[in-house]
Amino acid sequence: MSNLSDILRHQSSGLREAVQQTLAQPFTSLLTIFSIALALCLPGLLLSTLEQMQQSNISIEGERKINVFLKMDSADETIMGLVNQLTNDERIIKLEQINPDAALASLREKSEFGNTLDALTDNPLPTTLILTAATTLENPAIESLAKELESYREVDQARLDSEYLQRIAQLGKFMRTLVTIVAILFLALVCLVLMNNARLEILRRREEIEVTKLVGGTDGYIIRPFVYQALILCFIGSLLALLLISLIFSAISPALADLVSGYQSTFELKIGQKTRLYLPIITVLAAVTATWITVKSTLKNIYIQ
Amino acid sequence: MIELKHLGKRYPGGQEALLDINLSIDKGEMVFLSGHSGAGKSTLLRLLALIERPTRGKISLNDKVVSNLPSHSIPYYRRNIGMIFQDHRLLPDHTIADNVALPLRISGVDQSVIQRRVDAALDKVGLLKRSKFMPIELSTGQQQRVGIARAVVSRPSILLADEPTGNLDHELSLGIMKLFQEFNDVGVTVIIASHDQAIMDSFAKRQVELKEARLVSDSAANTEEVDV
Numbered sequence: 001m002s003n004l005s006d007i008l009r010h011q012s013s014g015l016r017e018a019v020q021q022t023l024a025q026p027f028t029s030l031l032t033i034f035s036i037a038l039a040l041c042l043p044g045l046l047l048s049t050l051e052q053m054q055q056s057n058i059s060i061e062g063e064r065k066i067n068v069f070l071k072m073d074s075a076d077e078t079i080m081g082l083v084n085q086l087t088n089d090e091r092i093i094k095l096e097q098i099n100p101d102a103a104l105a106s107l108r109e110k111s112e113f114g115n116t117l118d119a120l121t122d123n124p125l126p127t128t129l130i131l132t133a134a135t136t137l138e139n140p141a142i143e144s145l146a147k148e149l150e151s152y153r154e155v156d157q158a159r160l161d162s163e164y165l166q167r168i169a170q171l172g173k174f175m176r177t178l179v180t181i182v183a184i185l186f187l188a189l190v191c192l193v194l195m196n197n198a199r200l201e202i203l204r205r206r207e208e209i210e211v212t213k214l215v216g217g218t219d220g221y222i223i224r225p226f227v228y229q230a231l232i233l234c235f236i237g238s239l240l241a242l243l244l245i246s247l248i249f250s251a252i253s254p255a256l257a258d259l260v261s262g263y264q265s266t267f268e269l270k271i272g273q274k275t276r277l278y279l280p281i282i283t284v285l286a287a288v289t290a291t292w293i294t295v296k297s298t299l300k301n302i303y304i305q
Numbered sequence: 306m307i308e309l310k311h312l313g314k315r316y317p318g319g320q321e322a323l324l325d326i327n328l329s330i331d332k333g334e335m336v337f338l339s340g341h342s343g344a345g346k347s348t349l350l351r352l353l354a355l356i357e358r359p360t361r362g363k364i365s366l367n368d369k370v371v372s373n374l375p376s377h378s379i380p381y382y383r384r385n386i387g388m389i390f391q392d393h394r395l396l397p398d399h400t401i402a403d404n405v406a407l408p409l410r411i412s413g414v415d416q417s418v419i420q421r422r423v424d425a426a427l428d429k430v431g432l433l434k435r436s437k438f439m440p441i442e443l444s445t446g447q448q449q450r451v452g453i454a455r456a457v458v459s460r461p462s463i464l465l466a467d468e469p470t471g472n473l474d475h476e477l478s479l480g481i482m483k484l485f486q487e488f489n490d491v492g493v494t495v496i497i498a499s500h501d502q503a504i505m506d507s508f509a510k511r512q513v514e515l516k517e518a519r520l521v522s523d524s525a526a527n528t529e530e531v532d533v
Contacts, residue, residue, distance in 0.1 A: 215388070218411075221411055
């Protein structure tokens, strides 16, 4: 119990001194916080974007729709036969048939080409089947189902609804690698800034550290304020980075909304949960470790045991 | 009891700072280390405080060898020793009270106890009313008194003072030495390195003389080595 209270007292003393040091040099502290925040912005932006893309990928899988356009000259009996065959296929859980007349009426209603469509002597639209694949099917299986459908004699074209989103998913894989590399680089940058700060601070306070050692200060006593200061600066810096990312997302969201609406999709940029959680935690852990190593090794250069 | 046996210190460049020092200092004793500059007085104090390690021989405290203490134990050993330096080594951006409180903060003493003991130490050296001053606002003699207050605040059993009166006039020096004697009177072992023979002679205390890295005389043993 006594040991625990001793530990708590030493830790709170280190924390108090770290706060005092941070407040004693407000300009330097602010500069460091902003440097950390700016350095974390890019990986944070990428991480959040990636997270949103991954979430979109999940909703694509939920759609699992294949549009099957039949040939114009398909006879009703042939269509009926195909519909029956597909209805009994275990890989398909839902089938919706859209007749050419219904499709034309819908097109006339929704588009601005009503007059043009009225001028047509024949209905140019084919019979369309909208199939929903079973949730047990993976993306490659859905793709092969679409290819199989295209091989049918009465089918003109079978198109996956989410093709473009799948490309985004592929892009996501690339992004994941890119984000990891960028995150590591910028995290290293943050660590280097803090390590350099700690080293310079030790040199500036060399006399104080020497005296502290002479009157019985342990390395732990000297190191604790530095580590707590790194923790404080990084925590505030990462919160500021999240705020900046949020502002950037707000600024680019309208333009992005216009872009994705062209694909009949919604893709909203916001700070993801993982980013909110991992950005401060990983940054603080890395910074604390880097600072501890730096201070410990720099103290060896002070010629008092 | 402090015991030095065949103690030697040789620096990497080859310079011998101390050679074959044998010395015993009883608990509660007050000892002056005398000798010219470069004789090895400061080195001996640095070895006693384990700021440096001896290259030969050993240092024992209360029959326990301390010269080979592992590095992580040295701070705890040093908390039992009060050190006073010629240049005071006060922290310029801390108040007098904060300077004196440093050893207690390091030891994790409660704030209320710190306040009480800092006040007592500053009162003892006559600077209680200046506890909120910064070191630069005090005279050299007063700064040395702050250094003494810091050294005694954690109630160490040993005080090591390296030329504590080096920058002071005779009267101020006497005042400082009387302070040391007062601490010695209550049982603290005091070892003072000084080259001021007049000051040392003012106190009827043991004198150990160093010359060219060797111990050449010890008033307690009443022996004098000639031409070593």
